[in-house]
Amino acid sequence: DAGVTQSPTHLIKTRGQQVTLRCSPKSGHDTVSWYQQALGQGPQFIFQYYEEEERQRGNFPDRFSGHQYPNYSSELNVNALLLGDSALYLCASSLRGYTSYNEQFFGPGTRLTVL
């Protein structure tokens, strides 16, 4: 049973560019959440997708957007990259919509470096 997978593993971009990160949830899971983990910090919630809709959003600007496909996989898009967007981006999947009651399973993350 494959766990949560993310691609790519590493990515280097320059300021102003756009980036797309991808996530495949654990088999059987229908909900995907995205987190940003800056160096030396804990993960910060970006948003969560369930039934192809954004259900909750953290304190991130509109430059951060996402999408969920019918197969439950998800993308995180970041436009107009800033140096401060450099971080590890984590995807987590869970079952049956967003609730903190259900365990989230995390992927290994995508390391984004903005130069």
Add this chain to the structure above:
Amino acid sequence: AQSVTQLDSQVPVFEEAPVELRCNYSSSVSVYLFWYVQYPNQGLQLLLKYLSGSTLVKGINGFEAEFNKSQTSFHLRKPSVHISDTAEYFCAVSRRDDKIIFGKGTRLHILP
């Protein structure tokens, strides 16, 4: 709004010694509490969670935590650590059906 404070950024401990990682939270309502572990170059893994009921929660890999409502704490303990416990540990809090708020993490160093 909820918040989490992990009181130590790094904790060194000798192998086979006990360890306690401290976590305090603030919230005006009932919360769920979590401890996650992050091994080098990996995602987070849930160690244990407190949702309700018994205040002593047992998790994987021999870890346990105690919910103390009066002190708003949720400290993580292990009676005897192993070199494989070297990792970063995150305490987290959430309200029901709300996003999870993570602390800044505590790096556990196991000394031989």
